[in-house]
Amino acid sequence: MGNERVKSSRRKFLKSAATASVAIVGYTWLKSSQFLIHAAEPEDKNLPWYGIVIDIEKCIGCGMCAKACKNENDVPAEPFFFRTWVEQYTVKNDGSVEIISPNGGIDGFKQTVPDEDIFKSYFVPKMCNHCAKSPCDQVCPVGATYTSPEGVVLIDEKYCIGCRYCVQACPYGCRFIHPEKKVANKCTLCYHRIKKGLAPACMENCPTGSRMYGNLRDSNSEIVKFLKEHTTQVLRPNLNTGSKLYYNALSSEVR
Amino acid sequence: MEPNYQHLYEILANSQGYIFPNEIDLQWGILIVVYPFVTGLVAGAFILASLERVFKDKILKPTYQIALLTALSFLLVATLPLISHLSQPQRAYEIMITPHGSSAMAIFGFVYLWYLMVVLLLEIWFDYRHSMVVWADEKKGIMKWVYRILTLGLSDISPRTLTWDRKLGYFITVVGIPSAFILHGYVGFIFGSIKANPWWSTPLMPIIFLFSAMVSGISMVMLIYMVVSYIRTKTMDINVLDSIGKYLFFVLILDFTIEGLDQIHRIYEAEESFETIKLLVEGKLYLTLFISQGLIGTIIPLIVLAFLQFYKGKIKLRKTLYFIIGILVLIGVYSMRWNVVIGGQLFSKSFSGFTSFKVGLIGLDGTLMAAFWLILPFGILAFLLWLLPPWKMVQEEE
Amino acid sequence: MKFYIPPQLTRLALAFAIFITLFIVLRNLLVPDTFGQYGHYRGDSLIDNQQPEIHYSGQEACLDCHQEIEDMKQTDVHNTIRCEVCHGPGEKHVSSGDAADISKPDSREFCGVCHEKNAARRQSTIVQIRLSEHNTGKKCIECHNPHQPWEMKE
Numbered sequence: 001m002g003n004e005r006v007k008s009s010r011r012k013f014l015k016s017a018a019t020a021s022v023a024i025v026g027y028t029w030l031k032s033s034q035f036l037i038h039a040a041e042p043e044d045k046n047l048p049w050y051g052i053v054i055d056i057e058k059c060i061g062c063g064m065c066a067k068a069c070k071n072e073n074d075v076p077a078e079p080f081f082f083r084t085w086v087e088q089y090t091v092k093n094d095g096s097v098e099i100i101s102p103n104g105g106i107d108g109f110k111q112t113v114p115d116e117d118i119f120k121s122y123f124v125p126k127m128c129n130h131c132a133k134s135p136c137d138q139v140c141p142v143g144a145t146y147t148s149p150e151g152v153v154l155i156d157e158k159y160c161i162g163c164r165y166c167v168q169a170c171p172y173g174c175r176f177i178h179p180e181k182k183v184a185n186k187c188t189l190c191y192h193r194i195k196k197g198l199a200p201a202c203m204e205n206c207p208t209g210s211r212m213y214g215n216l217r218d219s220n221s222e223i224v225k226f227l228k229e230h231t232t233q234v235l236r237p238n239l240n241t242g243s244k245l246y247y248n249a250l251s252s253e254v255r
Numbered sequence: 256m257e258p259n260y261q262h263l264y265e266i267l268a269n270s271q272g273y274i275f276p277n278e279i280d281l282q283w284g285i286l287i288v289v290y291p292f293v294t295g296l297v298a299g300a301f302i303l304a305s306l307e308r309v310f311k312d313k314i315l316k317p318t319y320q321i322a323l324l325t326a327l328s329f330l331l332v333a334t335l336p337l338i339s340h341l342s343q344p345q346r347a348y349e350i351m352i353t354p355h356g357s358s359a360m361a362i363f364g365f366v367y368l369w370y371l372m373v374v375l376l377l378e379i380w381f382d383y384r385h386s387m388v389v390w391a392d393e394k395k396g397i398m399k400w401v402y403r404i405l406t407l408g409l410s411d412i413s414p415r416t417l418t419w420d421r422k423l424g425y426f427i428t429v430v431g432i433p434s435a436f437i438l439h440g441y442v443g444f445i446f447g448s449i450k451a452n453p454w455w456s457t458p459l460m461p462i463i464f465l466f467s468a469m470v471s472g473i474s475m476v477m478l479i480y481m482v483v484s485y486i487r488t489k490t491m492d493i494n495v496l497d498s499i500g501k502y503l504f505f506v507l508i509l510d511f512t513i514e515g516l517d518q519i520h521r522i523y524e525a526e527e528s529f530e531t532i533k534l535l536v537e538g539k540l541y542l543t544l545f546i547s548q549g550l551i552g553t554i555i556p557l558i559v560l561a562f563l564q565f566y567k568g569k570i571k572l573r574k575t576l577y578f579i580i581g582i583l584v585l586i587g588v589y590s591m592r593w594n595v596v597i598g599g600q601l602f603s604k605s606f607s608g609f610t611s612f613k614v615g616l617i618g619l620d621g622t623l624m625a626a627f628w629l630i631l632p633f634g635i636l637a638f639l640l641w642l643l644p645p646w647k648m649v650q651e652e653e
Numbered sequence: 654m655k656f657y658i659p660p661q662l663t664r665l666a667l668a669f670a671i672f673i674t675l676f677i678v679l680r681n682l683l684v685p686d687t688f689g690q691y692g693h694y695r696g697d698s699l700i701d702n703q704q705p706e707i708h709y710s711g712q713e714a715c716l717d718c719h720q721e722i723e724d725m726k727q728t729d730v731h732n733t734i735r736c737e738v739c740h741g742p743g744e745k746h747v748s749s750g751d752a753a754d755i756s757k758p759d760s761r762e763f764c765g766v767c768h769e770k771n772a773a774r775r776q777s778t779i780v781q782i783r784l785s786e787h788n789t790g791k792k793c794i795e796c797h798n799p800h801q802p803w804e805m806k807e
Binding site: 058064068071072073074088089090107108109110111113118122123143144145146147149155156158159191193195199201206207209 | 685711738762766772
């Protein structure tokens with residue numbers, strides 16, 4: 001009799017324990033329904049979708065953009081960390097190409113090839129392309145890099161594990177590991193500024209106005225007008241990164 | 256602490272041509288060379304073990320448990336070089352709780368877990384269950400409990416249950432072969448899927464990784480079998496070595512062919528990155544690619560192994576040759592990992608210049624750390640061989 | 654005859670069930686609250702990315718006090734250049750009003766960053782000189798007012 005009672009109470013306990021555990025598992029499973037599923041980007045058509053234009057014809061290679069970017073975003077001053085930088089391409093008469101970017105162009109450029117050897121020469125400012133199909137976003141294992149609803153590729157510094165896979169995946173060399181924060185770092189299109197209605201630091205400080213950003217969804221925006229009137233090209237179009245950085249007057253030597 | 260940039264200024268001074276300013280520092284160092292090397296040993300060792308079980312190669316029987324335990328010891332270490340190389344290692348768990356579906360690295364966590372929990376541990380468990388139950392009865396004190404816990408408290412060793420051990424173990428092995436292929440093919444995919452890097456981005460990358468993994472794993476099990484026999488002062492069976500050597504020979508031919516195919520394809524297509532990669536291969540990678548990986552790790556072992564297929568000389572000579580070949584092949588595969596991981600970062604993505612790489616001795620990303628992760632699996636293996644000695648297993652009649 | 658389930662399988666199923674349950678519970682505790690709000694990332698990170706301080710306050714802030722310089726600037730070729738391009742980040746100066754908090758670069762090299770002769774600069778876009786030849790030994794601002802470069806001093 002007593003033995004029977006113990007058995008039945010134990011059975012009761014097991015039963016309720018089983019129910020409780022099923023409930024816990026079920027609840028957590030429901031809550032984590034995005035488990036293993038790659039959440040799609042929300043397509044909110046009311047938000048702007050930002051793109052960038054850089055007009056190579058206007059750039060005078062003063063490097064103010066690179067300097068302003070470092071000041072604004074607390075990027076270390078050492079010449080190994082840049083969110084934006086300027087390159088000088090010099091195509092020589094013999095067909096060879098010389099590319100330089102001393103300290104990212106921040107201290108200005110000294111012409112390295114004598115005039116008589118030069119076929120042509122031009123400056124190319126570089127920055128994050130804020131790709132629509134960004135390879136860096138694609139490879140981030142934890143979701144610490146993402147494309148914001150406005151199409152700006154951002155980093156979650158509190159969540160980045162520092163695996164550096166994104167740095168490998170960016171074909172434009174726009175990412176680096178911040179030596180003090182020990183997480184990935186890159187151009188945010190000055191997200192903290194544009195959200196307050198200010199222009200990104202590099203654009204604010206370009207003396208010739210060779211850089212511009214704007215809403216690609218707004219057919220009246222200046223950027224859309226510019227794209228309509230000019231022949232523009234993106235970098236490495238063969239990689240299908242969906243780059244939203246359009247260069248005017250881009251020469252074929254540039255990568 | 257203020258970061259020290261001295262070494263970066265040195266690299267900058269030694270860089271050639273033009274490289275993007277953010278590319279001066281190499282992102283992945285020697286630890287990421289160790290990682291695919293170790294993972295490859297796992298896959299290779301497991302596939303050798305499967306040959307015995309699935310294809311019923313009876314000669315290989317003495318190496319079966321050794322191969323499984325080798326695979327387990329290296330698998331347990333496989334992720335550690337990765338985690339220790341993270342700059343925020345305390346956040347590594349995020350890769351399991353919020354895996355990004357489109358990231359090769361994130362899904363690797365699950366491939367790894369599948370292989371560890373469902374394949375390797377289960378196969379070893381089914382294989383050792385009978386013995387562990389018996390050992391739990393024989394031993395006293397704490398060891399009794401260790402074995403009891405390892406059996407998950409299941410002490411049923413009736414003939415019917417034991418038959419099921421064999422059946423289920425066989426089933427797991429069959430599942431395990433594609434799993435081992437996926438495990439290491441996947442490591443290749445982590446590199447092969449980076450379209451920004453032309454030295455990595457080839458659909459052949461998973462297959463190349465897979466075959467070099469098999470080559471290295473087979474060599475490693477062969478060496479461990481020799482060393483274990485030597486330590487236990489047992490004569491090693493030359494038939495076992497001959498048999499492993501034969502498999503090594505065939506896999507090495509395949510490996511060589513596929514890697515050659517990859518290079519021929521690159522040379523013939525000569526895409527936009529070709530000139531840069533040509534300079535890389537002829538310059539900074541010359542020693543590790545042509546000498547270390549090609550000559551030492553592939554050509555010489557191939558010639559010797561081919562020779563041993565036809566000429567059966569003195570047993571002692573053959574043993575010595577197998578031992579040397581095993582080491583040469585491992586050097587070759589390690590160099591291959593080096594050429595992929597380091598080589599892929601030495602040239603600029605502007606295809607106009609090169610940076611350089613110097614391994615430090617100390618530090619989190621130094622040689623000593625890498626050596627530690629390479630030696631640790633042998634410690635684990637020694638422990639596993641003591642805990643689960645294959646030579647003391649309960650023999651079953653079949 | 655009852656369908657036979659090998660005892661190993663039930664034991665393993667139990668072990669795996671415990672493992673998976675633990676994993677799910679742990680995962681539930683560890684995933685940040687706003688993760689997945691907009692996509693596969695921490696929704697709060699959008700707010701974090703708006704937090705950094707602004708260093709360049711923008712032209713509007715300068716004009717609040719220095720309208721007369723802007724008026725002068727408008728009469729000459731530097732009219733489109735915003736103040737902070739040369740004077741550097743002004744947020745500190747804007748909030749303190751202290752003249753020490755803003756830079757006033759006057760070196761020849763600083764002007765040369767834009768005006769040094771370079772094959773990549775178009776003569777039609779920007780006036781260029783060779784620093785090594787053009788009035789060496791003198792500062793640019795001794796002749797040129799940076800706010801009115803062609804109104805020569807002397």
